[in-house]
Amino acid sequence: MATAYDEDHSISSSQHDDTDDRRSTIPAASADEKPFPFFGLLCYADKVDWLLMALGTVGSAIHGMAFPIGYLLLGKALDAFGTNINNQEAMVHALYKVVPYVWYMAAATFPAGMVEISCWIYSSERQLARMRLEYLRSVLNQEVGAFDTDLSTANIITGVTNHMNVIQDAIGEKLGHFVASFSTFFAGIIIAFASCWEVAMLSFLVIPLILAIGATYTKKMNVISLSRNAIVSQATSVVEQTLSHIKTVFSFAGENWAMKSFVQCTDNQYKLSKKEAMIKGIGLGLFQTVTFCSWALMVWIGAVAVSNRTATGGGTIAAIMSILFGAISITYAAPDLQTFNQAKAAGKEVFKVIRRNPSISYTKGGAILEKVYGEIKLHGVHFAYPSRQDKPILQGFSLSIPAGKVVALVGSSGSGKSTVISLLQRFYDPTSGDIFIDGHSIKKLDLKSLRRNIASVSQEPSLFSGTIKDNLRIGKMDATDEEIIEAATTANVHSFISKLPNEYLTEVGERGVQLSGGQKQRVAIARAMLKDPPILLLDEATSALDSESEKLVQDALERAMHGRTVILIAHRMSTIVNADTIVVVENGSVAQTGTHQELLQKSTFYSNKNKLMKHTTDSPPRSKDNRTN
Numbered sequence: 001m002a003t004a005y006d007e008d009h010s011i012s013s014s015q016h017d018d019t020d021d022r023r024s025t026i027p028a029a030s031a032d033e034k035p036f037p038f039f040g041l042l043c044y045a046d047k048v049d050w051l052l053m054a055l056g057t058v059g060s061a062i063h064g065m066a067f068p069i070g071y072l073l074l075g076k077a078l079d080a081f082g083t084n085i086n087n088q089e090a091m092v093h094a095l096y097k098v099v100p101y102v103w104y105m106a107a108a109t110f111p112a113g114m115v116e117i118s119c120w121i122y123s124s125e126r127q128l129a130r131m132r133l134e135y136l137r138s139v140l141n142q143e144v145g146a147f148d149t150d151l152s153t154a155n156i157i158t159g160v161t162n163h164m165n166v167i168q169d170a171i172g173e174k175l176g177h178f179v180a181s182f183s184t185f186f187a188g189i190i191i192a193f194a195s196c197w198e199v200a201m202l203s204f205l206v207i208p209l210i211l212a213i214g215a216t217y218t219k220k221m222n223v224i225s226l227s228r229n230a231i232v233s234q235a236t237s238v239v240e241q242t243l244s245h246i247k248t249v250f251s252f253a254g255e256n257w258a259m260k261s262f263v264q265c266t267d268n269q270y271k272l273s274k275k276e277a278m279i280k281g282i283g284l285g286l287f288q289t290v291t292f293c294s295w296a297l298m299v300w301i302g303a304v305a306v307s308n309r310t311a312t313g314g315g316t317i318a319a320i321m322s323i324l325f326g327a328i329s330i331t332y333a334a335p336d337l338q339t340f341n342q343a344k345a346a347g348k349e350v351f352k353v354i355r356r357n358p359s360i361s362y363t364k365g366g367a368i369l370e371k372v373y374g375e376i377k378l379h380g381v382h383f384a385y386p387s388r389q390d391k392p393i394l395q396g397f398s399l400s401i402p403a404g405k406v407v408a409l410v411g412s413s414g415s416g417k418s419t420v421i422s423l424l425q426r427f428y429d430p431t432s433g434d435i436f437i438d439g440h441s442i443k444k445l446d447l448k449s450l451r452r453n454i455a456s457v458s459q460e461p462s463l464f465s466g467t468i469k470d471n472l473r474i475g476k477m478d479a480t481d482e483e484i485i486e487a488a489t490t491a492n493v494h495s496f497i498s499k500l501p502n503e504y505l506t507e508v509g510e511r512g513v514q515l516s517g518g519q520k521q522r523v524a525i526a527r528a529m530l531k532d533p534p535i536l537l538l539d540e541a542t543s544a545l546d547s548e549s550e551k552l553v554q555d556a557l558e559r560a561m562h563g564r565t566v567i568l569i570a571h572r573m574s575t576i577v578n579a580d581t582i583v584v585v586e587n588g589s590v591a592q593t594g595t596h597q598e599l600l601q602k603s604t605f606y607s608n609k610n611k612l613m614k615h616t617t618d619s620p621p622r623s624k625d626n627r628t629n
């Protein structure tokens with residue numbers, strides 16, 4: 001006889017396969033760490049969820065009890081036959097007393113099963129929706145430094161998918177199943193003692209035996225599953241690497257190497273499969289042998305009880321079935337315990353993110369500036385990235401920029417120019433020193449208000465999948481069509497957009513793949529212009545443009561720079577020379593400042609750069625942007 005959940009948990013079926021993939025990423029709690037409490041996973045349950053879980057528990061309990069009660073009724077029916085074998089009328093009369101209870105059971109199990117499954121699934125779905133939202137909210141509220149260290153993309157994706165799925169499974173269906181299994185077990189023991197105590201006493205022998213076999217089997221199969229996952233991912237990686245570098249593989253005649261690595265994986269998998277087959281075979285065989293031996297022993301003890309007239313034949317059968325089924329239901333519950341442990345480990349990771357307290361956050365408040373003029377001052381700024389704290393990047397960087405001036409940062413690669421721009425937007429905080437805007441330390445300003453007043457165009461303009469219009473609107477969510485066209489015209493991107501089939505409603509593809517580098521950059525410039533901020537940060541904003549469109553954008557940028565404080569990082573002299581002040585950055589601090597002419601005299605780096613760039617621009621221009629402009 002099988003319950004609704006037998007298929008998943010039968011010892012004869014591979015109960016590990018379907019869930020192993022997602023669970024292989026669940027971290028094991030290390031011994032010294034405090035385990036996450038299971039009930040902590042229910043912290044997003046509201047009153048409705050608690051009601052659903054209470055109803056689910058009742059449904060599970062009734063569902064679980066149904067089979068032992070069914071055996072009890074079967075025993076009564078057998079007694080009705082056995083004791084009235086020569087009296088048909090008495091037999092029918094006795095059966096009439098039993099059959100209504102079977103009908104009641106039939107009537108009760110339908111709503112119980114329905115309530116059990118639907119309530120547990122519904123409540124877990126509701127709780128996880130909140131948990132996912134909180135998780136994402138917390139991720140989006142973290143400082144940029146967190147993404148360099150704790151919050152890798154892979155970790156976050158694993159968190160919202162694998163970890164959450166395991167938690168949902170545990171606090172939903174598995175919890176219901178666990179309650180039902182224990183209900184079957186306890187009801188089975190009670191019914192066994194009520195029907196034939198002599199047989200029931202054997203439960204102290206039979207149950208531990210069946211449990212020991214079930215537990216050993218589950219443990220061994222888990223080890224096998226983990227090894228299989230490792231081998232499969234190794235084989236996948238060999239295939240992936242070979243295919244992604246197929247030309248290199250062919251040109252170096254590396255097919256044999258790829259085949260050898262793949263065969264090694266399949267060999268290991270074959271060896272593992274042999275072991276798995278052996279364990280499965282032994283497990284199933286042993287389980288059935290123990291079940292039937294127990295059955296024989298219980299029948300023998302039952303026969304003694306019946307002959308001593310301390311139990312009836314039907315009562316003995318009910319006791320035997322109840323005990324066997326109770327023991328089996330406990331082995332079915334073992335994988336649930338494993339899921340609960342995995343959910344606790346997953347919960348620990350998930351709540352580490354949810355409860356992470358960001359050092360820089362939108363929620364921390366601060367002064368809101370009504371009008372920003374754009375005076376910028378960096379005072380003795382020292383900084384190292386959180387992921388490499390031993391490597392100082394800025395070392396006493398000090399600079400004053402009056403409102404409305406254009407300052408160009410030049411310096412060798414890695415000297416810290418982009419880092420200055422990141423610190424101004426408060427992606428990170430300096431380790432010491434301070435940054436001021438209009439005389440206010442940016443640490444004391446409301447983060448949203450600070451970032452509303454700054455627009456930046458970075459080296460790698462980031463566009464999101466969606467239309468061009470969606471991407472421009474990020475600059476100003478309530479921008480009108482006229483404002484969008486005006487910003488695009490200023491960034492010299494309007495004519496290009498107008499030639500597209502759907503104009504501003506053209507999809508740009510994931511990360512803007514359907515646009516060329518130069519087109520992406522101009523869309524990003526238009527987005528910054530739409531924001532119309534008093535401070536503009538340009539990090540190599542024209543780097544991806546060919547010389548023709550660079551000139552167009554240069555004109556546009558000059559218009560856009562007017563009346564704003566601008567910090568620009570550019571390698572091209574044409575972009576740098578017109579700045580009010582040029583700052584040479586060396587080893588994370590300001591080496592020299594001055595105008596183009598002044599720096600040609602006093603900075604060797606600058607004059608060398610100037611000579612080099614002159615030489616480059618004298619050479620014929622190389623077009624990077626071959627697509628429609």
Ligand SMILES: Nc1ncnc2c1ncn2[C@@H]1O[C@H](COP(=O)(O)OP(=O)(O)OP(=O)(O)O)[C@@H](O)[C@H]1O
Nearest residue numbers: 148385387388393412413414415416417418419420
């Ligand atoms: N997120 C980060 N985590 C750790 N180190 C970083 C990070 N970003 C940049 N760095 C390091 O900081 C140093 C300064 O980088 P930065 O981007 O500020 O230089 P840059 O002067 O703008 O260089 P380039 O002209 O090549 O863009 C580099 O050594 C870089 O490797």
